[in-house]
Amino acid sequence: MDLDASVDPRCHPTAVLPELVSYLEGLPEPHILCDSRYRIVAANAAYRRQFSPQASVVGRTCYAVSHHFSVPCDQAGERCPLARSRASGRRERVLHLHHTPQGESYVDIELVPLRDAQGAPAWFVEKMEPLRVAQGQPAAQGLVGRAPAFQRMLELVARVGPSQAGVLLLGESGTGKELVAQAVHAASPRAGRPLVVVDCASLPQSLFESELFGHDRGAFTGASTSRAGLVEAAGGGTLFLDEVGDIPLPMQVKLLRLLESGTYRRVGSTELRRADVRVVAATHRDLRAMVADGRFREDLYYRLSTFPITLPPLRERVEDIPLLAVALLARVAPRRRLALSAGALAVLQRHPFPGNVRELRNVLERAALLADGNTLDPVHLERALGTDTPASGALVVAALPDTGAAVVDVRPVQASDASLRSVERAALQAQLRVHRGSRAELARKLGISERSLYRKLRDIAREPPA
Structure with missing residues (x-):
């Protein structure tokens, strides 16, 4: 000691x-x-x-x-x-x-x-x-955050993880429900067994039962061999029913039978099989309202919601955006050491992010593609968010064909994004007509990087003429 x-x-x-x-x-x-x-x-x-x-x-x-x-x-x-x-x-x-x-x-x-x-x-x-499934600092994998709302959610994960209780994850799209399901599984005694994801929203009613429970040979046209279902594939582990609110009403009773009795039958079989799975379900829908409207079975709702966990939207954990941004940049651009300027971070923290963490990831990936260097500035984030249309004051490249020079004219502009692109396209086209040197020289003359010049030329080539 x-x-x-x-x-x-x-x-x-x-x-x-x-x-x-x-x-x-x-x-x-x-x-x-x-x-x-x-x-x-x-x-x-x-x-x-x-x-x-x-x-x-x-x-x-x-x-x-x-x-x-x-x-x-x-x-x-x-x-x-x-x-x-x-x-x-x-x-x-x-x-x-x-x-x-x-x-x-x-x-x-x-x-x-x-x-x-x-x-x-x-x-x-x-x-x-x-x-080990969550970090209070940027990490390559798993959940990242330290906001109070995030910690309250994580504490529930830590409590329910080691048990066998069913879990219902509730939250808006993009809040990371599959990551939380992985965290529940990783914290459980079943962590060494499979976590099988069922995308309920993508399964048509005609295939739902067969995909979930499997089928015997000859059960329907085209069933030339017997096939195990996803319940069987998750044996000993966790079955994650993503977007459970999209399960067709006729199929809900079959899922209820599995949850209540722990048994199921393959399509076309009379043999009763026992399932050894823990069920974690998730939805962005209001299941209580669906129950009231008759679109979701009340008994299934109560069976699924043994232990509900609500995932906070990103707007309730704004203080986590810096941590998330660092972690997500490492994931979307692993070969670049990208950093956010203070101004860029302020742009992110002002945005409401209705698409939550998924939207943040997409925005950062777009901004990384728009940036030539290793620092993302406000202009990159504004372009990635589609908020870079100036209300007053803009930098307009004006071509002077007679001299072959280019100047940057700072003047008030009240124009749409489309009209500004037209001005830029006309200016660049004029420069291309009079320029006799290399693309690198033209980029230097315009005060932009060569990569930016090629990107602008590519964008202009894809647009229909004004």
């Missing part, structure tokens, strides 16, 4: 509860033992390996080690499990963003109070399990 010679002798673990310290040392999950003043009096081997391989934490406060705070979590705007447990006398569980040797990571904390001879909580055992 790590010991620090400078620790108050009263915090020495062997002077506290030697049997408990010995027990914690052998546990496979990271554990620490704290006193009522937040001081760590013991840290087991699993904790030392994952969170503090270089330095001892014994004698330091838990909030200084985990958060680099100078005050307890509850005084720094966080939910402190120790303070809550000291007040309630009960076990407490929270999801925290901790500093680790790998950077900031989400950690699922379960804290248990231990009472003294007078019955008051005196010692606190914290079990810590990193939640």
